[in-house]
Amino acid sequence: MSSTSAECPRDGHGRLVVSSQADATRIAHDPERFSNAVSRHLQIPNGLDGAEHARATRLLAPFFHPPALDELEPRLAQIAGTLVGTLGARPFDAVADLGVLYAVRAQSAWLGWGGVLEDDLVEWVGEHRAAGRSGNPHAAAGAAARFDDIIRVLIAERRGRKLHDLTGLLMSLRWDDGRRISDDEVVSVLRNWTGGDLSSLALCVAAVVHWVATHPGHRVHLAAADDAAMDAAIDEILRLDDPFVSSRRRATADAEVSGCPVQAGETIVLDWRAANRDPEAFADPDAFDPVGHAARNLVYGTGVHACPGRGLATRELRVLLRAVLAAGEIDLAGPVVREEPPLAGFRALPVRVFARG
Ligand code: HEM
Secondary structure: OOOOHHHOOEOOOOOEEEOOHHHHHHHHOOOOOEEOOOOOOOOOOOOOOHHHHHHHHHHHHHHHOHHHHHHHHHHHHHHHHHHHHHHOOOOEEHHHHHHHHHHHHHHHHHHOOOOOOHHHHHHHHHHHHHHHHHOOHHHHHHHHHHHHHHHHHHHHHHHHHOOOOHHHHHHOOEOOOOOEOOHHHHHHHHHHHHHHHHHHHHHHHHHHHHHHHHOHHHHHHHHHOOHHHHHHHHHHHHHHOOOOOEEEEEEOOOEEEOOEEEOOOOEEEEEHHHHOOOOOOOOOOOOOOOOOOHHHOOOOOOOOOOOOOHHHHHHHHHHHHHHHHHHOEEEEOOOOEEOOOOOOOEEEOEEEEEOOO
16 A cells, blocks of 8 residues: 655655665665666766676775775875874864865875875865755756866876876776777766765764764774774664765666655655665664674665675775774864765864874
8 A cells, every 4th residue: 555645755855765774675676667767867876777887886886896995995094194293182073074074185195196186185075065065956966076187187187198007097098899098988987976975085084983982982992893893883873874875776667665655757766864764774873882783883884786885885985994093082172063865974173183191
């Protein structure tokens, strides 16, 4: 039996919002009936379906292989250590002064961009976030165009000088039919990666720092945890307060979702944040249970479109959390400002890190 409209919640664009963990999981695992082709922009790989998506995923997978990330880790540790060291004992904003700067520096190290773009990228993260806050499609288009401009300069620089960093490597890829990847495709991939790496990572840093600052009883065993236990703890902290809000799908045929009718062509929203706190899936959604909750955790999505950057993001977060814990105790140092829906996470998070007494 179909639900009433009161039980079929819709967002400001009239799209059905799926908040149940089980339904979000089912839809994410049914890409034939729920397509990722939701945007008119080229989105590699996220906007692709079926064989096209599989071939893009295959092409890009080596960039995320663990040995490649092992090589990056010492550089991440250096970036995190320097950043935390520079912040010292004075109060700072864990979003702007730590999350955004760390995300920009870590991504620049990963992609071989050096430090020259730091100011542009920091400004871009702010612009991108403000566009999301305003809900204004022109602001979002402006931020996307500005990002494209930044990337096209990097591409031109590499074409001229044959730089063999990760961005240069991406530009040299060939599809399985032998065709070289085009500049538009490189921009699209980098936009897809950067959306994950810069914005999400900055927000995840703040979520993790907030949790550690407000759960002093967990600091000692977290600091002593091995990498696997630390990674599980980070996943669980993000489940509790997921800053990655949602993903869209387009129904390819009439369907029923969470008891609500959905017509072919209709766009629906998978609300990862709500699904990660669904009481039907997590008996006590507020409980911190990294092992017990792992199988139903949807922070990085699930199914064929699950986040390929998960290993990179987890490593970046682990390295930073270790640097913060090594620096001493951490406390809130002023009023915390949360983002308002449709965004999530923190807008400002004043904290201070101080040596253990
Ligand atoms: C920092 C924390 C991150 C979170 C919470 C996160 C979360 C997610 C989620 C929930 C999805 C699923 C989207 C869907 O089902 O349509 C996703 C997909 C994706 N993420 Fe991430 N992500 C993060 C970091 C990253 C990083 C570091 C990268 C790359 C550098 C990245 C690249 C991508 C890409 C390319 C996709 C699309 C995959 C596909 O459609 O096949 N993400 N991410």
